[in-house]
Structures are given as C-alpha cells and as structure tokens.
C-alpha cells in the first residue's frame with residue numbers, strides 16, 4: 001500500500017493555511033470615512049494618500065515617499081527620475097517578477113541580465129560587474145522574496161562605475177540591510193501594494209528616495225509633469241497620471257498598523273522552519289547573513305536537491321508535497337525565456353528589438369528555476385509553529401518514501 005498521498009496514501013494535513021488578506025472593521029470604517037468625506041481624490045492637502053506617504057517613508061527609513069498606482073509604475077518612475085534614457089542599458093537579475101525588466105523597456109532602455117547567487121537568489125555582484133558596458137547607466141537590485149540584495153557590494157559597484165542604483169523592493173516591506181530598511185539605500189526604490197504583497201490594497205505602489213531632486217522629479221512624472229508649487233495647468237515634464245487613489249491609501253493606512261505584528265510573526269516562523277529544514281538533507285534553507293537584519297519573507301524559498309533523492313524531478317517532488325497538503329510552488333522561470341523577450345514580442349522597441357535574448361545564459365538562475373527553488377507564500381508563515389512542523393513532516397515523508405514516485 002502506498003504511503004505518499006500522491007500515490008493514494010493519507011496526506012500529512014488537510015487543514016488550510018491562513019487566509020490572505022487579513023482585515024476587519026477598521027478597513028471598512030476607513031473606506032466609509034473616505035466616502036462620507038466627499039474627498040475622493042488623493043492629491044489634496046492632508047489626504048489619506050499624503051498621510052500614507054509620510055507613514056510609509058517613516059516605516060521604511062526613507063526621506064521621501066511618492067505613492068502611485070502600482071509597483072510596475074513605481075519602478076518606471078524611479079528609472080525615469082534617476083535619468084535612465086532610451087538606448088541605455090540597465091542590469092537586472094533574471095530571477096524576478098517580469099516588471100523588474102519590463103519597467104526598463106518602458107523607459108526605452110534595454111535590460112541586460114546578470115546571474116544570481118545560488119544561496120541568496122539575489123543578483124551576484126560579480127556577474128553584475130561583468131555585464132557592465134559603456135552603455136550601462138543603472139543597476140536594478142531586486143530584494144527577491146523580501147531578502148535584501150548585497151547592498152554593500154552593489155552600492156560600491158554603482159559608485160565605482162558612476163551608475164544609478166534602483167531597488168525593486170516590491171517584495172521587501174519591512175526588510176532591512178545592516179539595520180536600515182530598504183528602498184532608499186540606493187538612489188530610488190519601488191514598492192508594490194498589489195494583493196499578494198505583505199502590505200496590500202489590491203493594487204498600489206510607491207517610490208522611496210532620500211534625494212530631494214529625485215523626489216521632485218518622481219512627483220512631477222506621476223502627476224502629469226506638474227510641479228508641487230506650480231499652477232494646475234503648468235506642465236514641466238512629460239509625465240503621466242500615475243496617482244494613487246484615496247481608497248487605496250485608506251486601506252493601506254490600516255494595513256500598515258498591522259504590518260509590525262505580521263512581519264514579526266513571519267520572521268519567527270521562518271526561523272523555526274529554517275531550523276527544521278536543516279535536518280532534512282534533501283532540502284536546504286537559504287543561509288542567514290548577519291547583514292540581513294530583517295527579511296520580509298514575502299516568499300519563503302528553500303532549495304531542493306534532486307540528486308539527493310533519486311533524481312526525482314522538482315515538478316514531481318512538488319506534486320508529492322502538494323498532495324500532502326503543503327501548497328508549495330515552483331516559482332519563476334528565467335525571465336529571458338519568457339515569450340515576452342522573443343524577437344517578435346520586442347519588435348516595437350527601438351533598442352531591445354536588436355537584442356537576441358535566446359542567447360542569454362545565466363546558469364545559476366536556470367539551475368535554480370529548473371531544479372532547486374521551491375516557494376511558500378507569505379501567508380503560510382502566518383500560521384503557528386505546528387504548521388511549520390507539518391511542512392517539515394511532509395518533506396520528510398516524501399523523502400522517506402520517494403521510491404513510490406519512481407514507480
């Protein structure tokens with residue numbers, strides 16, 4: 001008789017993990033306040049959008065915060081504001097959500113992929129340096145899963161070569177590097193408040209920066225090229241309408257009140273789960289780094305080593321794990337393999353149309369995507385210690401009975 005659930009056995013658990021989003025009467029009350037105030041637009045003095053900008057800048061240790069429609073737009077605005085121009089190159093890791101790279105295309109620039117470090121899954125600073133050409137003007141550091149990229153090395157690299165450093169912090173609310181929260185460690189950073197993110201309003205975004213000039217430029221670009229002090233119909237830059245709504249800010253202000261507690265809980269559960277995974281041989285947690293003083297754990301990523309379990313492919317291992325009641329997922333593919341990076345899909349782009357992304361090879365990213373990386377989403381870390389034990393128990397069970405998968 002089979003033991004593994006995928007082969008007909010009894011699953012380790014059938015209980016669901018915590019639901020997301022988390023909300024109560026306070027969100028309803030906040031929306032009601034906006035309705036009844038009649039002030040539905042965010043760019044009025046004292047608005048909830050303004051209140052959120054101040055609160056989020058404080059939360060994330062930044063001087064300026066400009067709220068906007070979503071994270072993709074936040075990255076676009078950050079790139080424009082630091083001065084990236086059409087035809088220039090921006091170095092981006094291929095192990096990330098597609099917006100890290102399409103935001104570069106949106107400003108007319110060309111994403112150049114640099115491989116990641118297999119133990120942190122963030123951009124490898126040496127690979128980034130090797131990717132620099134005379135056309136490079138910026139590096140995009142992606143804090144994937146909520147783990148800060150190596151900001152010491154990337155800042156030094158940007159300084160050495162005179163490049164702008166943008167942070168894609170869409171997954172990194174509350175994450176800190178050497179005690180400083182991310183987002184404005186580089187020149188500018190983009191956040192997302194999309195439904196899956198640790199602080200969310202369904203949709204939403206923000207740009208953070210410590211630089212006064214960049215902040216003014218982002219503000220102008222997100223508001224039709226206006227200036228904060230200029231007349232309504234005075235447009236100084238070619239901007240767009242990327243303003244956050246008052247509804248989004250109302251929800252975000254309440255979500256922010258919950259952020260500390262949930263952030264602490266994710267970190268506690270992740271530390272416990274890491275300690276459990278260390279004993280399982282076939283998988284390994286990502287190593288701690290004392291410079292990563294807070295990990296946001298938007299995702300909990302661990303590595304699976306098929307060769308330690310009879311070469312059972314990652315997809316098969318995942319299927320078995322899911323059958324045991326653990327909703328683990330395979331994560332990203334290397335971005336340059338997406339059809340969006342084919343010649344046909346890039347034929348509209350004046351510069352990227354000349355690139356052949358089929359020739360790109362980032363072996364670490366490919367190995368991680370194809371064989372190693374396994375994801376658990378942040379809501380799973382909002383359970384109790386027993387839930388973490390179930391995850392470890394399920395992995396151990398699949399390991400002990402993997403021969404049932406070979407049949």
Ligand SMILES: *Cc1c(COP(=O)(O)O)cnc(C)c1O
Pocket residue numbers: 070071072073096097099100142168170171191192193194203204205
């Ligand atoms: C979610 C996300 C984005 C884009 O944010 P949206 O609000 O969905 O536009 C960008 N980069 C990363 C790494 C993300 O996870």
